[in-house]
Structures are given as C-alpha cells and as structure tokens.
Amino acid sequence: xxxxxxxxxxxxxxxxxxxxxxxxxxxxxxxxxxxxxxxxxxxxxxxxxxxxxxxxxxxxxxxxxxxxxxxxxxxxxxxxxxxxxxxxxxxxxxxxxxxxxxxxxxxxxxxxxxxxxxxxxxxxxxxxxxxxxxxxxxxxxxxxxxxxxxxxxxxxxxxxxxxxxxxxxxxxxxxxxxxxxxxxxxxxxxxxxxxxxxxxxxxxxxxxxxxxxxxxxxxxxxxxxxxxxxxxxxxxxxxxxx
Numbered sequence: 622x623x624x625x626x627x628x629x630x631x632x633x634x635x636x637x638x639x640x641x642x643x644x645x646x647x648x649x650x651x652x653x654x655x656x657x658x659x660x661x662x663x664x665x666x667x668x669x670x671x672x673x674x675x676x677x678x679x680x681x682x683x684x685x686x687x688x689x690x691x692x693x694x695x696x697x698x699x700x701x702x703x704x705x706x707x708x709x710x711x712x713x714x715x716x717x718x719x720x721x722x723x724x725x726x727x728x729x730x731x732x733x734x735x736x737x738x739x740x741x742x743x744x745x746x747x748x749x750x751x752x753x754x755x756x757x758x759x760x761x762x763x764x765x766x767x768x769x770x771x772x773x774x775x776x777x778x779x780x781x782x783x784x785x786x787x788x789x790x791x792x793x794x795x796x797x798x799x800x801x802x803x804x805x806x807x808x809x810x811x812x813x814x815x816x817x818x819x820x821x822x823x824x825x826x827x828x829x830x831x832x833x834x835x836x837x838x839x840x841x842x843x844x845x846x847x848x849x850x851x852x853x854x855x856x857x858x859x860x861x862x863x
Contacts, residue, residue, distance in 0.1 A: 629655070680708070681849055684731045685857070686715040686722045688773055689798035690815050691735040691837050694753065695861050699735075702860050706853055718796075720771035726840045733854045734840035735861065737773030741840070748839040750861045755833040757781070757826040758819045759811030765789040766804060766812040769796045777833060778813045784832065837861075 630637050637652035648656065685703075687696050696714070703712050717725075719736035726734040727744045741747040755777055759766075768775040781787065793810070795801050801812050806820040813833075819825055839858045846854065 680711045681847060682713070683710045683733070683850055683853060684713045684715065684725075685733045685735070686717055686725055686731045687735045688719045688722060688737045689716055689768070690737050690753070690774060690818065692716045693798060693802075694815060694817050695735055695750070695837060698860050698863070699857050702853075702857050706856075709849070710853065718769065718772035723840060726842055729842045729845040732842065732846055732850050733857060736838050736840060737835060738776050739836065739838065741838075744843055746841050746843055748841070748858055748862075750837040750839055750858070753835055753837055754816045754827075755813050755829060755835060756816045756819060757811065757829060758814055758823050759805045760808065760824070761811065763810040765792040766795045766801045766810045767792050768798070768801075769794055772796075773835070774798065774813060777835065780832060781813055781829065784830070 626637060633651060633655060635651035636649050637655060638646045638648055640646050683703075685699065703710075715725075715731070719738050719740060722731065722734040722736050723740050723742065723745065725731040727742055735750070737753070739747075755774075767778050782789065795804070798814065798818065801810075801814060802818055802820055804810055805812065805814070805823045816825075816827070839854075839861065841851070841854055841858075
C-alpha cells in the first residue's frame with residue numbers, strides 16, 4: 622500500500638497524505654482532490670462499460686420491402702430466415718409498389734427490396750430471383766381493375782392494352798393486389814394478375830405471350846449496409862431464389 626501511495630504521489634507531483642503517527646494519516650488538499658476525481662472516473666468507467674454492454678446486446682435493424690405481388694408469393698419464403706435471426710435483428714416488413722421500393726432502397730431506408738419489374742439505378746444492385754407468369758383473370762366483360770402507376774402489374778397491364786389493342790370501356794384503379802384478388806373471388810371484374818395468385822374457380826386466359834412472363838428482382842444498396850446486414854440480405858435472397 623505504501624508503495625502504491627508513493628507512486629501516486631510521484632505521478633501527481635504532490636503529497637497525498639500527512640502522516641502524524643502510524644495510525645494517524647489524513648489526506649492533504651491534493652489527496653482530497655484526487656479522491657473526488659477518482660470517484661468520478663470510477664463512475665464514468667462503470668457507465669461506459671454498461672453502455673458498451675447495451676450496444677453489444679442491441680439488435681441491428683433490417684427493413685425489407687416487398688411489392689404487392691411479391692409479398693403474396695415470396696414473403697412466405699423469407700419469413701423462416703427472418704425468424705431464425707430475430708435474436709440479432711429487428712425486422713420491419715413493408716408492402717409498397719416497385720418504384721417506391723427503388724426510391725427507399727436508394728436512400729438506404731430499406732436494406733432489401735423485392736420488386737416485380739426490371740428497375741435499378743446507380744446506387745442499387747439488382748439480383749434476378751425467379752420467373753412469374755401473368756394471366757388475364759376474371760369475367761371477360763367485367764370492369765378492368767388496374768393497379769396504380771408505379772406498380773409492376775400496372776406496367777404490364779398498360780403493355781397488354783397496347784399489344785392487344787384493348788381500349789377498356791370501364792376501369793377502376795385499385796392500389797392493392799389483395800383487394801383485386803378478393804374482388805375476382807367475388808365474381809367482380811377482370812384484371813392482369815400473377816398466375817400463382819388466381820383464386821380457385823376464377824376463369825383465366827392463360828396464353829398472353831412471352832412478354833408477360835416477367836421476373837422478380839431483389840434490390841440491395843451498393844453501400845451503407847453493415848457486414849451482418851449484407852450477409853442476412855444474401856441469405857434471404859438465396860431463400861427467395863430457391
């Protein structure tokens with residue numbers, strides 16, 4: 622103990638205690654100042670260790686956005702991968718149209734996007750996942766239900782109108798694939814939808830041509846992802862391709 626005190630006194634350049642007798646030791650003003658500072662340092666050290674522990678325990682965010690069609694067809698394949706990683710990640714799943722997904726991925730607000738048309742830009746990498754056949758489903762003389770501009774299905778619906786020289790007499794814009802499927806199930810209208818999403822019993826015109834065999838794509842930011850985020854995004858992509 623005496624040796625440690627002597628080392629401290631040498632370091633601070635002042636005596637820390639007044640030794641009146643063997644058992645009569647009192648701190649000097651320098652000793653009191655060092656003691657108060659040491660208490661603060663000890664508290665700061667404990668707080669820092671606790672903050673580091675909380676950071677180590679925190680889960681990384683992973684936001685995944687699916688277009689309306691890919692949510693219905695591919696999201697079930699992604700969910701088991703997410704479930705296995707919930708101890709390390711906080712997941713958020715959003716459903717929006719393809720153009721909105723590209724914008725969000727470009728801004729790095731979304732770490733993985735899944736879209737239904739071949740869009741990309743300089744800040745995003747695109748990976749082809751799988752093929753999907755579009756069909757014309759519903760009553761031939763029914764009201765045309767079309768998705769909003771910016772959606773993948775609307776792109777192909779407009780293409781169908783052009784190539785088939787169709788001028789629909791009545792159209793209704795419906796910004797939800799699930800709502801369109803529900804309407805078709807109830808016997809209302811007609812629409813271009815994924816073959817995999819056609820409800821049982823709904824009449825289908827299957828041969829629309831090769832232009833309507835589209836692909837689903839994954840979009841990932843080229844930069845800004847942590848190593849773990851990128852690794853998990855690749856695992857989800859592998860599941861979607863499988």
